[in-house]
Amino acid sequence: MTLTAYNQVPIPTFMYGTAWKKEATKELVQLAVASGFTAIDTANQLIHYQEALVGEALQALEKKGIKRNTLFLQTKFTSVDGQDHRTPYDASADLTTQVRQSFDSSLTHLCTEYVDSYVLHGPHQRRGLGEADWEVWAAIEGLYQSGKTKMIGISNVTAGQLTQLCEQANHKPMVVQNRCFAALGWDKEVREICQAHGIIYQGFSLLTANRAVLANPKIHAIAQRLGASSAQIIFRFAMQIGMLPLTGTTSQQHMKEDLQAEQFALSTEEIQRIETIAL
Template sequence: MTLKMLYGTAWKKERTASLVQQALQAGFLAIDTAAQPKHYQEHLVGDGVRSFLSTSKFTRQDLYLQTKYTSFNGQDPNNLPYDPSTSITEQVKASVASSLHNLRHNGNAEDSYIDCLVLHSPLPTMNQTIEAWNAMSSFVPTKVHSLGISNTSLPVLQHICSNSSVKPKVVQNRFYAATRWDIALRGFCSDNAIEYQSFWTLTGNPELLGGQLVAMVVEQAGVNAEVALYSLVQGLGITPINGTTSHIESDVAELSKLELWKSEDRNNEIWEECVKALDGLLRHWANSLDYRTR
């Protein structure tokens, strides 16, 4: 089974390398990190990747490694991957150079590459955002294969798409009520071949996690509620980020169990109805929130 999910490495601290290796061994072949020492230990992600590859049948080409350029506002000013006194363009170049070194899959950093480089958030002005984006674009398609943006609104995403030669291939956002579950933005992503990645998928949606729809999938497929919600969200065309530290292997096993259940025709019909119901529920809730704010 191809696991349509990324393993998230934020806040793993000194456990990062061992957890990344464990996640890769379990089947998470897509890893999300950032050149932001405040919340990520990117160099330890690289250690975990190299440890995994050294004893695995898999090669670097089998993995998807995604990292981020984080502007000064999102960094610890005492621990930066670049000189903050330089231009945004130079900051991006230094950040990418550090990421290529950290995520090298062997001893030779010249062979290193990044599958997707994500702008961690828009910068304070649109001109600064475009400068960062253009600097990121200069690495495509050789050292960086694709670009993305996180924590974005639809207008910012549309502006980047309209004013750049290298178009976004990934959007990574919180998936929760405050953004109306990005219904309009996800529609734009779908229309423009942009992968929408969700974080806060579980913690940002306690009503869904404890709701009747998830409970139905749990009962029908015999999986836990967390995996049921992840899978329902996947059914909407979303790639969730899973940052578990305590049930890496069991999540993969439960997802495989659900895929097997869905493979039966009758169960697949039930599944499609559940996904349709989730989409309808989110649209209803979003409309209710919009009505209350008028």
């Protein structure tokens, strides 16, 4: 199954996230693909990701007959504020150069000539978009126009920032990736903007950011009705409201169970119940 952004590029409906996997990244990416995942998320940010090990996994998969063009690969540009001293670019260079150097470094790490999605890891400021954000976004738009990335997007973005970007950018984002809290209506305001603009909303930390929801008796009751786990219910809910969920599990059993969430169907009433469960 796939979702399609406003630029008509398809993207798988579930994505495997590689943050915090450290030296296990190569093995876990291969395990995720063997389990059925066809979309992989990473970033050129050594504090939290090992992008080069994702590339090693892709090479190992190629030797097993799994071609690069059968996988959806998403990586990110992370500004100096989100890096340690190991920046994948000249930190003293202008921002346009930083984006290009980071992107070229990502292609080298990932052993590929293109990426399917290139994402700005987050704006430089908490409110609004400043000059730095517009310079970075213009550089990312340039990569999209060159054909080196099929989609562009932004992560860790507020509703106000996303509205500004959609109104003023030459190319609005095709994807948005945010940490998704049930207490905020599952990021309802940002999701509604995405829906209005044909942008695919990717939700991360769906389980870890909502532990109380997973333990809620209402979720347990739905899980019992469907013979599913609470995690499967949350992932299925996400899909049915138009979200693309990410999972970062290190368990192959959970990888397979997460993907099986596509086989369930929640009722309209159950979806409404989960949407407001933490409000």
